[in-house]
Amino acid sequence: GQNIDQPTEMTATEGAIVQINCTYQTSGFNGLFWYQQHAGEAPTFLSYNVLDGLEEKGRFSSFLSRSKGYSYLLLKELQMKDSASYLCAVNQAGTALIFGKGTTLSVSS
Amino acid sequence: GAGVSQSPRYKVAKRGQDVALRCDPISGHVSLFWYQQALGQGPEFLTYFQNEAQLDKSGLPSDRFFAERPEGSVSTLKIQRTQQEDSAVYLCASRRDRGGYEQYFGPGTRLTVT
Numbered sequence: 001g002q003n004i005d006q007p008t009e010m011t012a013t014e015g016a017i018v019q020i021n022c023t024y025q026t027s028g029f030n031g032l033f034w035y036q037q038h039a040g041e042a043p044t045f046l047s048y049n050v051l052d053g054l055e056e057k058g059r060f061s062s063f064l065s066r067s068k069g070y071s072y073l074l075l076k077e078l079q080m081k082d083s084a085s086y087l088c089a090v091n092q093a094g095t096a097l098i099f100g101k102g103t104t105l106s107v108s109s
Numbered sequence: 110g111a112g113v114s115q116s117p118r119y120k121v122a123k124r125g126q127d128v129a130l131r132c133d134p135i136s137g138h139v140s141l142f143w144y145q146q147a148l149g150q151g152p153e154f155l156t157y158f159q160n161e162a163q164l165d166k167s168g169l170p171s172d173r174f175f176a177e178r179p180e181g182s183v184s185t186l187k188i189q190r191t192q193q194e195d196s197a198v199y200l201c202a203s204r205r206d207r208g209g210y211e212q213y214f215g216p217g218t219r220l221t222v223t
Contacts, residue, residue: 004151031210033211033212041216042113042215042216042217043152043200043214045211091210095140095142095157095164095165096154096157096165096168097142097212099144099152100151101150102149102150102151
């Protein structure tokens with residue numbers, strides 16, 4: 001079967017650092033994506049990892065370990081606008097994405 | 110440039126009615142995907158087109174769901190004889206391919222079946 005797990009909810013304060021974990025078990029692997037989705041809006045692309053290691057892009061970084069079936073999204077210098085749902089998704093066969101249920105992040109002042 | 114657009118943004122249908130949801134992908138994008146997102150859940154794959162060819166429809170929940178992309182651009186997702194369990198947000202995404210891996214999502218159509 002295929003399974004993608006991530007925490008349902010997380011809270012943090014402005015200026016802090018938060019790490020959102022994602023574990024996956026899929027029959028194939030062709031890359032892992034992180035998307036951000038504000039309520040009522042389209043998911044927007046944050047990062048893509050296909051090889052092991054850390055990808056950094058401004059305040060956001062994403063890590064992948066294929067042998068462990070594990071990824072995390074690291075958000076630094078949190079801002080109120082970062083309050084959103086964060087979706088971990090695996091590209092299993094080069095076509096459709098398999099999504100986790102999403103992690104709702106609430107940032108407070 | 111313009112992103113992926115979907116219409117209508119909101120649709121209320123009475124149980125048993127047919128609905129048609131439209132997706133305009135980014136110009137030149139080869140691949141097009143439809144996903145269904147229930148409240149509080151991640152998107153779930155429905156179907157995938159490469160140009161006009163429907164290469165994967167394994168996620169369509171029943172034969173009441175039908176999708177087409179006749180000219181390899183605009184796509185329509187049709188749901189016949191809607192049921193309450195069809196209530197969800199229907200997301201469309203397109204991908205450039207030929208070196209592009211990111212899927213660009215539209216804002217979705219929120220379907221409510223009463």
